[in-house]
Amino acid sequence: MAGFFAFIHIWSPHAPYLKKNEEKEFLEDRDIFDIEMVRKKINKCYYQNNNSIEGWEQKELDILQGLYDGNLKQADAYVGEIYNKLKQLGLEETRCW
Numbered sequence: 001m002a003g004f005f006a007f008i009h010i011w012s013p014h015a016p017y018l019k020k021n022e023e024k025e026f027l028e029d030r031d032i033f034d035i036e037m038v039r040k041k042i043n044k045c046y047y048q049n050n051n052s053i054e055g056w057e058q059k060e061l062d063i064l065q066g067l068y069d070g071n072l073k074q075a076d077a078y079v080g081e082i083y084n085k086l087k088q089l090g091l092e093e094t095r096c097w
Contacts, residue, residue, distance in 0.1 A: 008082065012075040013068060015046035022077070023070025030063055038063040 012020075017039050027035055038060050045051065053061065086092045 010075045010078050012078070013071045016043040017067045017071065020070050020074050022073040023067055026066035026069040026073075027063065030066065034059070035063055035067075039067065042067070 019039075041056075041060065042064055045053075053064070056064075083092065
């Protein structure tokens with residue numbers, strides 16, 4: 001069988017933070033209004049190319065961590081789908097991780 005190369009860049013863990021079902025388990029004890037305020041704040045920083053969280057309150061940082069964790073969980077699921085497809089095709093042992 002001929003080899004192949006696939007470069008797969010999963011952007012989910014990075015801003016902008018769009019709504020995802022996966023984030024719910026990390027933010028279940030947070031107020032939806034606070035979540036949306038942090039989402040808007042971090043996305044504004046992203047679009048303004050401002051990576052600083054200087055001056056953010058701990059409550060905001062905790063919500064930001066939950067948003068990130070939800071995005072990371074989604075990215076993990078994508079990697080799992082890719083691996084399962086490789087396995088289905090009999091290619092799981094031909095990869096270089």
